[in-house]
Amino acid sequence: MIKKMEISKIDDVMKIWLEVNIKAHDFISESYWIENYDFVKEVLPQSEILVYEDDDKIKGFIGIVDKSYIAGLFVSNKYQSSGIGSKLIEKCKEQYLLLKLDVYAKNLKAVEFYKKHGFKIEIEKENDDTKEIEYTMVWRL
Template sequence: MIKGLEDSKIDSIMKIWLEANIRAHDFIPQDYWKANYEYVKKVLPEATIFVYEDGDEIKGFIGIIQETYIAGLFVSDKYQNEGIGSKLLEKCKDHYPALSLDVYAKNIKALNFYKKHGFKVTKEKENDETREIEYSMLWKMI
């Protein structure tokens, strides 16, 4: 079931956030993600968060900021390739007429995932903090 985030579940999604970032971004030192953990946890309530929950377990989540920007889409390692990310993304497409995001060029799996879901690359840039190339992507309802 997809629903809004309950404050009591923030630690659960932060665990997924950290594990998924380390796994998906092996080209960035783990310390970068660990150093940003507390900041992300602090600003998380400012985002619109949809969680995919089965029973009492959160299997994934997506965060939207500034009404259209996907700040992150994360699925627990244990539940990869079960369609959870697609369901979360489709939920957001039902609520927003346009969505944008940034994805690291080296994160081929995520890049292909977003392309499969109709996102187009609009810009290439260097991330100020990591110095890695990332693509800005956009999806618009037709």
């Protein structure tokens, strides 16, 4: 079931955020994610967070900022490739006419996932913090 995040579940969401970032971005130091954990936890509630919850367990989430920017889509490592990410994206497509995001070019699994869902690469740039190449990808209704 997809629903808005309850603030009491923020620690569950942040656990997924950390585990997925470390695994998906093995080209970035693990310490980068650990050092940014507290900042993300503080600003996360400012986004619209939709969670995928099953049996009272959060298995994934998506964060939308400014009614169009996907700040992050994360599915717990043990539930990846089970359709949860697709369900979260499709839910957002029902609510918004435009969606955009930034994704690391080396995160090939994510780039292909977004392409499969109709996103197109519009910009290639260097991330200021990590110095890694990332794509800005856009989907329009």
